[in-house]
Amino acid sequence: MNKKKIRGVAFFFGISLAGLVFAQAYPSKPISLVVPQTAGGTNDIVARLMAPAFGEAIGSSVIVENKPGAGGNIGTQGVARAPKDGYTLLLTINSAQAINPALYKNPGFDPINDFIPVYYIGATPYVLVSPPGSPYKTLAEVVAAAKRKPGELSYASAGNGTISHLLGAMLNTSAGIDMQHIPYKGVAPAINDVLGGQVPLAFASLPSALNYIKAGKLQAIAISSAKRSSAAPEIPTIAETYPDCVGEVWVALFAPIGTPAAVVKKIQSAMDKVMASPEVREKLAAQGLDLSPVTPSRLVTLLKDELAKWVKIVKASGAQLD
Template structure:
């Protein structure tokens, strides 16, 4: 009996001393993509996840949480535990456009998130199916002028850059194309492939394999200069200099995650992005990997919020 009391007393004394906190990370990290599979950030997330996991010493689990143009997944990360085990890999159409497009997106892009890492940027490409009469930008503009409002183009959804680029081209070229929104880039491309819609704006990574395989015709891209991944494709800006828009991909953490955890993730991403195999895969998808420091990512986000707010207002697009 006396021995049992000693043992119980020893166990109780251990309970008075909390176990030392395990170093971060000690379990898998969720990398949330707030869009469906097949889009730019989904492609990027799956390309970097293995190397990112090796660099930080934990499994990186890519989780697609689509809905409401990216708002649902973004909200979920903003409300997640501030422990660094839930991160957001997003694009500027969700982070910089949705606050202007939706009356209540459910998140504050500045106050709910910490800019963690900028990965790269890529243009959109205007595509048509093989055999289409729309082979050049001049073909598209001529057809749209001949029959205003009849020529249609698909996008990844209302308020996405792929939607707004069409609105910008309408303004720049003085034409009126009809916008057809889809729930993501993959179904939009599928309907162009199937001939249900004649044109689509799609991010270069999501369309490049189809273009190389001859399943889509590339008409023009939306960057200021031609892409090194497909230099044969002309830019829209060569004809309409003010019609420029790219998608950038970046990682954010919920506001409140400790500075130490942020630094560990940034160091791991630095290591990931110096790997030749990772850079080769990303550039092959059409990404420009010019670095943007975390502090400047915050500045870039603020600039983009202002830019796209003006474009959204001019387009008249608004969602509840």
């Protein structure tokens, strides 16, 4: 087949000849998997669990890079401005992609127009935790204490405007209480201060807290999903008492807009192999992730739905960052 015919076939499938040739050579160097949050959070845990399998499937080394700052804006901006060649990818969570545009006047990126949704990985709830020996073992005890002393009971979160912050605001509204929010720069320092007794409560993603819970270092009070988690079915949901208090974190892979379609397809094919691996699925499920499949087109709809949902919650909470 001559070049003219190849070009015609390539454009018929929406792929330029240059992009097709580039994709044939891709990948020829290491791939950077940017996590726009600190180590120890949900997407960091997911990235490090799946990176070796992703590298093997796609035929290159995969380097996980934590680039935190401004609630995830710094790392997300960096990927949006990176070369559109498939060598810089974003593994992020919905709080950065769906909440930050409502929380920040100028987050520095457009979650819809700056990124290609490449692959949805899974979702997991948050869990309200307290240290061992705490009098707060159940949600009823937390609410009762907060009602006895309005404004005195506090909870830690991974930062202003994160889902862990807004879940506390939602619980305040649902239960008619006034817990005080204490923001941290990431989930790990928040958990550390709960472990040390400096803060009585925290909302943390289930993957970031589960090992502490299983080791008896944290008490699990309730989780934020609509139904109980298969990874920890003994933990009740907040929704069992307050049905409107539901929020989960999902993890997905994005590429900068303009990345060649053939390269995106290669990444998706590699991720299909990763997510078909029983070993990888077992490790992710053990962290509390629901691995129900979501197509890239459905991921766009999910992101738009989340943007609409969280802008209302952010507005009601009064949270706003410059």
